[in-house]
Each structure stands twice: as C-alpha cells, then as structure tokens.
Amino acid sequence: MNRRTPRIEANQKRATGYFSYSVFALSLIAGIALGLSLTRMHGPLRRGNAEPxxxxxxxxxxxxxxxxxxxxxxxxxxxxxxxxxxxxxxxxxxxxxxxxxxxxxxxxxxxxxxxxxxxxxxxxxxxxxxxxxxxxxxxxxxxxxxxxxxxxxxxxxAEIATLQPTKPPLLAGDAEPSVKGFVPRPAPLRRFEARAARSFCDIANPALIELHVVDYLGRGIPGQRIRVRFSDREDVFLSGLKVDRGDSYADFQMQEGIDYAIDMPGAADALGASLRTGACYSGNRRTLKSWRVTFVEI
Missing domain, CATH: 1.10.110 (Hydrophobic Seed Protein)
Structure with a gap:
C-alpha cells in the first residue's frame, strides 16, 4: 500500500492542476465575452477632448x-x-x-x-x-x-488687425476654455405662424424666396432660425443678417424644377404648401417668379 501512495497523490495533483487551469481559462473567456456584450449595449466611450x-x-x-x-x-x-x-x-x-x-x-x-x-x-x-x-x-x-x-x-x-489668412495656423497647447460655466438656461422659445406666401415678379431679384420674421406689431425680429428644405437637403439661416434690409429680413435663392418647404425649427410649423419658381412677366420682360413669406409671432 505504501508504495502505491505516491503515484496516487501525483495523479491527484495533476488532476487538480488541470482543473484549476480549466477554470481560469473559462473565467477569462467569460469575462471577455461579458465585456464585449456591455460594450455593444452601451457603446464605446466618448472622446473626452475634440478639436474645436x-x-x-x-x-x-x-x-x-x-x-x-x-x-x-x-x-x-x-x-x-x-x-x-x-x-x-x-x-x-x-x-x-x-x-x-x-x-x-x-x-x-x-x-x-x-x-x-x-x-x-x-x-x-x-x-x-x-x-x-x-x-x-x-x-x-x-x-x-x-x-x-x-x-x-x-x-x-491698438491697430485693427487685418484678417486674411491663407490657411489656419497650427495652435500648440491651447487649452479649450470651458463653455459650460457661463451658459444660461435658455428662455422658452418664441412661437410663430407662417402667413400665406405671396408670389411676385421682380426682374432685379428673380427666383427669390423673401422671408420676414416679425412680432405681432409688425416689428422685425433678428436672430430667428429659418429652414428651407429641398430635394434631400436643407439650409438653415438667420433673420436680420442683411442689416441694410432690416431686422426681419432673410432670403434664399431658388432653382427651377425644385419644390421648397419653409419652416422655423422648433418655433413654427412648415408653410402649408411647398414653393416653386416658374416663368412670369414684368411688363413685357420674362423672368422667374419669386415668393414673399412672413412669419408672425403668436
């Protein structure tokens, strides 16, 4: 009996070692699988920093x-x-x-x-x-x-700088200022209603969508976002940027054969019908039809 004991103990040690390595390998595989599944559910971590x-x-x-x-x-x-x-x-x-x-x-x-x-x-x-x-x-x-x-x-x-760069300079080590500390809570958005669009014929400004954003007294309101959607694209711009045309004014150039939908994102629903340019006559002169749309605060 005593001669056979060491062989039995050796076999037991080998079996125990094999079992430990197997458990370790299975645990490792399970951990990797769990990590991959969590990554799929929650998505990759966002980058903490980004270029401006x-x-x-x-x-x-x-x-x-x-x-x-x-x-x-x-x-x-x-x-x-x-x-x-x-x-x-x-x-x-x-x-x-x-x-x-x-x-x-x-x-x-x-x-x-x-x-x-x-x-x-x-x-x-x-x-x-x-x-x-x-x-x-x-x-x-x-x-x-x-x-x-x-x-x-x-x-x-100081002398006024002339800003005509040929390409952006490389900025090394510029720390981004925090933009969250001073941002106030936005006030409730104004609401507007699009009044019926009126077409007009103007030799000097053909195929133009002329937009105005006013309050209930008819006073222009600058800085309001207006969106034009056409084909599979859209363009968003602001009222009042053309200072010489007044606070209410904005415009958009049309092309023939395309329908244009007008709204104010989050502030006014789209105009009931899309707009399209076409031939019109001013006197005996042919040009392209333009449109005038007014959004009134409600």
Whole structure:
C-alpha cells in the first residue's frame, strides 16, 4: 500500500492542476465575452477632448462665444483670432462670431445677465474689427452701448488687425476654455405662424424666396432660425443678417424644377404648401417668379 501512495497523490495533483487551469481559462473567456456584450449595449466611450472644428453645431456656438469672453478678460487679440480661425468656419471668422452671437441672442440666451455679458463680449470683439451683426440690436440698450464703447476704446488703443489668412495656423497647447460655466438656461422659445406666401415678379431679384420674421406689431425680429428644405437637403439661416434690409429680413435663392418647404425649427410649423419658381412677366420682360413669406409671432 505504501508504495502505491505516491503515484496516487501525483495523479491527484495533476488532476487538480488541470482543473484549476480549466477554470481560469473559462473565467477569462467569460469575462471577455461579458465585456464585449456591455460594450455593444452601451457603446464605446466618448472622446473626452475634440478639436474645436470637430464640435457639433450647438457646442461650436458656445465655444465661439467663450473665445470672446476669454478675450474680454485677457485682451490678447492675436490668440482670440487664432482660435476663431482654428474652428475652420465656412466664412470670415469674425463674421462667424457675429453670426453665433446673433443666433444665441435670438434664442433666449439673453434671459440672464451671464448671457448678456457673453453676447456683449462677442459684439465688442467683432465690432472692434469693423464687423457688424444683428446681436447688437438684440442686446438691452445699456449693454449694447457699453459694447460699442468697448469696441471704440479698443480701436483707439491698438491697430485693427487685418484678417486674411491663407490657411489656419497650427495652435500648440491651447487649452479649450470651458463653455459650460457661463451658459444660461435658455428662455422658452418664441412661437410663430407662417402667413400665406405671396408670389411676385421682380426682374432685379428673380427666383427669390423673401422671408420676414416679425412680432405681432409688425416689428422685425433678428436672430430667428429659418429652414428651407429641398430635394434631400436643407439650409438653415438667420433673420436680420442683411442689416441694410432690416431686422426681419432673410432670403434664399431658388432653382427651377425644385419644390421648397419653409419652416422655423422648433418655433413654427412648415408653410402649408411647398414653393416653386416658374416663368412670369414684368411688363413685357420674362423672368422667374419669386415668393414673399412672413412669419408672425403668436
């Protein structure tokens, strides 16, 4: 009996070792499978950081205004301009700043003092560089006056920069300012109603959708988002950006053979019928029909 005992113990040790390795391998496989299933359910982790030009539309607006706020405190014009350029806007960076201020000012952003301060800083920055927009007409009178005064003071103290970059400069180590600390809670959206569209014939402005956004007294309201949908595309723009045409005005160029649907996202339902251009005559001269649509606050 004693001679056979070591062989039995060795067999038991081998069996125990085999069992332990098997349990470990199965546990590892189960853990990997569980991790993969959780990843599928919850999706991959979001990136904590992104380049400014990679932000979504809403965050781009807030980041743009944050640049103006940072400039108001630092007075570093070159850094502010470089950061605006780094966002790779489709138009002049200062015009993009003016448009962002207009969009936020018309969306209830001015419901709190922090929002007024933010928009005022944007107005001061782009006005100091010779730009204008609708935001200054949305600010309370005292805030607009202080923004214009700040812009004049900046012009007198420093030479106005000429911004004609050939390509965005590389920015190394620029920390993104926090855009969440100053963002006020938006006020309830205004509601509008689209009045019946009227066609007209204008040799000087053929195939044009002319839009107006007014309050119940007929006064123009700048900074309101208007959407035109056509084919499989859409375009969103703001009222009041063409300063020479008034606070209410916006327009969109049509093409023949395409139907256009007009609405105000979240603020007004679509016009009952789509719009289409076609031939019309002014006197004896042939041109393309235009349309005039008015959204009235309700």
């Amino acid at each position: 030009w990679q932000l979504n539309a809403e965050d781009r607006l807030h980041y743009t205004i944050a640049i103006a706020l940072e400039y108001e405190h630092s007075g570093d014009l070159a850094t502010a301009l470089n950061k605006l350029i780094a966002m790779r806007p489709a138009q002049d960076p200062l015009d993009a700043l003016a448009e962002a201020a207009c969009a936020l000012g018309g969306s209830g952003y001015l419901g709190k003092e922090s929002g007024i301060t933010a928009v005022r800083s944007a107005v001061a920055l782009y006005a100091s560089q010779g730009r204008s927009g609708c935001a200054e007409r949305l600010l309370p009178p005292d805030a607009a006056d202080s923004a214009r005064a700040a812009a004049v003071e900046e012009e007198s103290e």
